[in-house]
Amino acid sequence: MEIKADTTVCIGAGMCALTVPQVFDQSDEDGTVVLLETSPPAELEDGVRRAVTLCPSGALSIAE
Amino acid sequence: MSELIMTTDRERPFDPPDRIAGLGGEAPLHRLTFADGHEGWLVTGYTAARAILADPRFSNRPEYTHPTIPARAEVAEKLRGREFAVPGFFLRMDAPEHTRYRKLLTGQFTVRRMKQLEPRVEEITHARLDAMEAAGKPADLVEQFALPIPSLVICELLGVPYEDRERFQSDSRALLALESGADEVIDAMRSMTGYLYGLIQRKRAEPQDDLISGLVQGGELADDELTGVSFLLLVAGHETTANMLGLGTYALLRNPDQLAAMRDDPSVVDNGVEELLRYLTIIHVGPIRSALEDVEVEGVVVRKGQSVAFSLPVVNRDPARFPGGDSLDLARPAGGHLTFGHGIHQCLGQQLARIEMRIGYPALLRRFPGLRLAVPPEEVPMRTDMSIYGVHRLPVTW
Numbered sequence: 001m002e003i004k005a006d007t008t009v010c011i012g013a014g015m016c017a018l019t020v021p022q023v024f025d026q027s028d029e030d031g032t033v034v035l036l037e038t039s040p041p042a043e044l045e046d047g048v049r050r051a052v053t054l055c056p057s058g059a060l061s062i063a064e
Numbered sequence: 065m066s067e068l069i070m071t072t073d074r075e076r077p078f079d080p081p082d083r084i085a086g087l088g089g090e091a092p093l094h095r096l097t098f099a100d101g102h103e104g105w106l107v108t109g110y111t112a113a114r115a116i117l118a119d120p121r122f123s124n125r126p127e128y129t130h131p132t133i134p135a136r137a138e139v140a141e142k143l144r145g146r147e148f149a150v151p152g153f154f155l156r157m158d159a160p161e162h163t164r165y166r167k168l169l170t171g172q173f174t175v176r177r178m179k180q181l182e183p184r185v186e187e188i189t190h191a192r193l194d195a196m197e198a199a200g201k202p203a204d205l206v207e208q209f210a211l212p213i214p215s216l217v218i219c220e221l222l223g224v225p226y227e228d229r230e231r232f233q234s235d236s237r238a239l240l241a242l243e244s245g246a247d248e249v250i251d252a253m254r255s256m257t258g259y260l261y262g263l264i265q266r267k268r269a270e271p272q273d274d275l276i277s278g279l280v281q282g283g284e285l286a287d288d289e290l291t292g293v294s295f296l297l298l299v300a301g302h303e304t305t306a307n308m309l310g311l312g313t314y315a316l317l318r319n320p321d322q323l324a325a326m327r328d329d330p331s332v333v334d335n336g337v338e339e340l341l342r343y344l345t346i347i348h349v350g351p352i353r354s355a356l357e358d359v360e361v362e363g364v365v366v367r368k369g370q371s372v373a374f375s376l377p378v379v380n381r382d383p384a385r386f387p388g389g390d391s392l393d394l395a396r397p398a399g400g401h402l403t404f405g406h407g408i409h410q411c412l413g414q415q416l417a418r419i420e421m422r423i424g425y426p427a428l429l430r431r432f433p434g435l436r437l438a439v440p441p442e443e444v445p446m447r448t449d450m451s452i453y454g455v456h457r458l459p460v461t462w
Contacts (some may be wrong), residue, residue, distance in 0.1 A: 012166070
């Protein structure tokens with residue numbers, strides 16, 4: 001799994017960082033998503049999928 | 065079928081109005097007659113609501129949207145022809161105008177920043193519980209607990225003196241009361257903007273370590289924009305969580321097994337808060353969007369210029385998304401509810417609200433294990449007359 005994040009559409013709601021803090025963080029400056037890992041370990045993949053669904057702005061996508 | 069109009073009157077305190085709830089599960093969109101006679105739509109389906117709220121072809125600007133509540137139609141009529149959007153009031157803006165304001169603020173409301181506030185929120189919560197205990201029973205939970213906690217927290221975060229609360233709390237009540245006349249709404253807006261404009265001048269002269277001072281010093285926003293931004297954050301910051309704490313406690317008191325789980329099992333709390341947010345959905349009127357072009361949504365064509373209103377309480381009980389959603393079940397996977405909205409306007413302060421509730425409910429229930437209503441349930445005054453639902457008062461004893 002490979003995660004892509006588009007910070008130009010991210011609105012910093014923080015749903016990703018709330019759901020999988022091991023993978024997603026937020027910039028202190030503008031709150032937009034910061035990827036701590038682009039290829040998460042298998043045990044976090046479900047959480048990552050949930051985070052992608054929860055993202056309100058469509059900033060996250062996954063390539064399997 | 066007779067024509068559908070928006071209503072906030074309920075048959076039961078925790079369930080959406082039967083007339084609207086009955087539409088959920090039937091179809092995702094229904095023809096709705098708005099308060100000014102406009103023929104638009106009401107959304108009750110979960111996937112349709114998510115799709116529209118995330119679609120930039122739908123605008124949130126006040127000059128395009130029609131009101132669903134009669135008294136609001138009067139306000140809109142009175143304001144017609146004036147400068148519509150308040151500068152800096154980015155809730156009612158579209159991208160990219162909205163983006164500029166939101167990006168200035170999101171860094172202040174990140175999950176990490178809000179986590180850093182936890183010890184202070186705990187301190188405030190326990191101090192309020194001490195005060196409530198000292199004042200003795202019976203008590204109004206709203207006055208003693210539900211309103212002061214988020215008020216104190218947002219005041220501290222923004223740098224608004226808590227001593228001034230009578231003024232801004234009464235202004236925000238007037239703004240949120242569905243029956244407020246146009247003059248009352250305009251007076252409350254003037255009072256609130258006048259107060260905050262003055263505060264911003266003081267922050268400019270003597271900056272402190274708070275969010276408004278930071279925005280003033282950042283130098284990106286003019287004073288009228290700073291006023292609009294502060295207005296939005298102050299009203300949104302205390303009215304919303306206050307009503308969740310009040311109504312949520314009432315719902316728990318009426319569901320004793322769920323109350324016990326929230327009190328006794330720390331592993332229930334985080335998801336339990338999401339379930340309370342879903343089950344109670346205090347945003348019971350609006351949001352409203354308007355189509356900037358013809359858009360097809362799940363087989364229905366919303367025409368350019370048509371307004372779409374949402375019943376989020378019904379959306380959050382869509383049986384296809386939340387089966388059995390008419391009951392409160394703190395163990396239900398409740399993530400993905402739309403109580404904080406969806407799309408670019410999704411609540412900026414949601415991570416703060418979560419922290420206040422995750423700390424607030426268990427702390428209250430542990431301090432007063434015998435907490436119970438001090439009046440019969442039918443005497444609890446419900447906020448069917450306010451744009452944010454909840455309880456006006458919650459008389460409790462222990």
